[in-house]
Amino acid sequence: MATRTVLITGGGRGIGLGVVRQFLDEGCNVTVLEKNLDAADPSFAALLASTPQLWAVAGDVNDPDDREAFLQGTIERFGRLDILINNAGVAPRVRRDVLEVDEESWDFVLDTNLKANFFLTQRSAQLMKAQQPIDGTRGFIINFGSINSYVVATDRVEYCASKAGVAMLTQVFARGLAPEQIYVYEVRPGVIDTPMTSVVHDKYTRMIEEEDAFPIARWGQPSDVALAISALVSGKFRYSTGEVINVDGGFHLRKL
Numbered sequence: 001m002a003t004r005t006v007l008i009t010g011g012g013r014g015i016g017l018g019v020v021r022q023f024l025d026e027g028c029n030v031t032v033l034e035k036n037l038d039a040a041d042p043s044f045a046a047l048l049a050s051t052p053q054l055w056a057v058a059g060d061v062n063d064p065d066d067r068e069a070f071l072q073g074t075i076e077r078f079g080r081l082d083i084l085i086n087n088a089g090v091a092p093r094v095r096r097d098v099l100e101v102d103e104e105s106w107d108f109v110l111d112t113n114l115k116a117n118f119f120l121t122q123r124s125a126q127l128m129k130a131q132q133p134i135d136g137t138r139g140f141i142i143n144f145g146s147i148n149s150y151v152v153a154t155d156r157v158e159y160c161a162s163k164a165g166v167a168m169l170t171q172v173f174a175r176g177l178a179p180e181q182i183y184v185y186e187v188r189p190g191v192i193d194t195p196m197t198s199v200v201h202d203k204y205t206r207m208i209e210e211e212d213a214f215p216i217a218r219w220g221q222p223s224d225v226a227l228a229i230s231a232l233v234s235g236k237f238r239y240s241t242g243e244v245i246n247v248d249g250g251f252h253l254r255k256l
């Protein structure tokens with residue numbers, strides 16, 4: 001297989017960093033658009049300094065110029081866009097009841113999780129469409145949903161709404177881009193052990209250990225999500241698009 005180029009937003013820590021490691025291990029070129037490079041995991045800086053196949057742009061997914069610099073910089077360095085992974089996401093800065101949420105928090109979450117995902121996907125797909133297919137595809141796009149696209153959290157309506165929106169983006173792009181041989185999937189993590197969930201670590205540990213909410217009764221790890229994405233773009237799902245892969249320890253399975 002030709003060396004593939006993977007683009008990921010928010011790859012400096014958490015799940016994104018796990019995905020970066022996975023694809024570097026597989027011999028891919030990896031490029032990262034990361035807003036908080038200064039606050040990235042120290043191991044990310046070490047990887048960046050020692051790995052010529054890894055390139056990072058300090059930028060914001062919400063800024064059209066940063067998105068374009070990311071895409072054009074990737075093409076200049078590595079020649080192609082093979083796999084776009086829309087991982088960057090935010091939770092509300094303050095959890096507030098649905099009756100107290102303000103417009104600033106709504107815009108912060110919806111812009112990053114949904115609007116930026118849409119416009120980065122749109123522009124990437126325009127560029128992928130112009131590429132020659134390799135192994136039957138011009139590109140893959142992976143979106144990050146969440147169990148909160150269907151599980152209500154009354155203190156995080158912005159997050160729930162943004163992830164429900166991502167579920168539909170995935171379907172619209174999958175339908176529209178299939179004739180271009182560009183395949184689109186959603187990964188839907190459950191609770192994964194990252195800086196994002198560190199503020200509610202005890203609550204989720206209780207759900208896992210005492211409340212029987214997760215059939216596979218352990219915290220998810222970034223590597224669990226990274227391996228699922230690796231499988232999705234392996235070429236083994238060549239007659240599937242628009243699929244949702246739950247990476248949630250079976251949380252979505254209801255039991256009476």
Ligand SMILES: NC(=O)c1ccc[n+]([C@@H]2O[C@H](COP(=O)([O-])OP(=O)(O)OC[C@H]3O[C@@H](n4cnc5c(N)ncnc54)[C@H](O)[C@@H]3O)[C@@H](O)[C@H]2O)c1
Nearest residue numbers: 010014015035036060061088089146189191192194195196
């Ligand atoms: N951790 C979980 O349990 C969980 C569950 C479901 C879904 N998710 C989703 O998985 C994705 C990754 O989550 P995580 O837990 O690793 O989060 P995290 O907060 O640990 O890491 C997110 C990364 O994205 C970067 N980022 C944030 N805003 C950005 C912006 N505007 N531009 C560029 N980079 C930006 C951050 O700097 C950080 O490096 C998110 O989309 C999140 O909603 C996470």
